[in-house]
């Protein structure tokens with residue numbers, strides 16, 4: 082699924098250069114469930130941004146399947162992102178003025194899906210996370226766990242190959258956390274989705290098949 086070769090990302094902070102990722106060599110197979118842990122500032126979010134094609138490496142290469150996304154033109158990268166990669170964030174990132182149904186439909190807009198098909202697929206995605214009866218609700222009318230389920234429906238409605246989750250349970254209590262993990266793991270199991278989860282929570286990381294640790298820009302296996 083992913084091959085990272087000598088992947089390096091540096092940032093300028095004033096007159097200082099920060100090495101967020103240092104010569105990372107890593108392969109992640111299709112259908113793996115991987116947890117990424119590590120101290121604050123270690124490089125977890127930077128790595129996830131690279132995997133999601135949200136930012137470019139300073140040097141080295143990253144391939145998704147057969148596509149080298151390190152130097153790909155922006156338009157092509159945006160298409161790969163829209164089609165193949167689902168994102169779930171700690172704070173859900175739903176659009177507050179749109180209903181659950183409309184939030185999910187937004188993921189299909191860049192794919193040129195007709196309005197009718199969009200509505201049908203979004204309704205199915207909401208039903209698959211147990212929210213068929215909440216489609217008309219705004220995010221403020223939903224609990225945190227329900228909002229995260231809408232965000233998962235939005236990520237999966239396009240049937241991506243990979244789901245990248247940045248602290249997906251960080252804002253939830255333990256019981257809701259377990260519900261969300263079960264949904265994510267179900268997607269991994271039933272659809273063969275590659276699932277990559279950044280987490281501070283060891284209970285979340287323990288459920289993954291593979292645990293990576295990233296500290297000062299260097300990745301190690303646990």
Ligand SMILES: Nc1ncnc2c1ncn2[C@@H]1O[C@H](COP(=O)(O)OP(=O)(O)OP(=O)(O)O)[C@@H](O)[C@H]1O
Pocket residue numbers: 092093094099100101119120121122123124125126127128
């Ligand atoms: N846009 C940026 N500009 C400058 N420096 C950055 C930027 N993004 C990240 N960094 C720096 O890169 C390093 C790695 O940051 P990153 O956010 O990837 O760590 P993290 O492991 O996700 O941390 P946290 O657990 O706090 O989210 C840190 O030193 C951070 O200050």
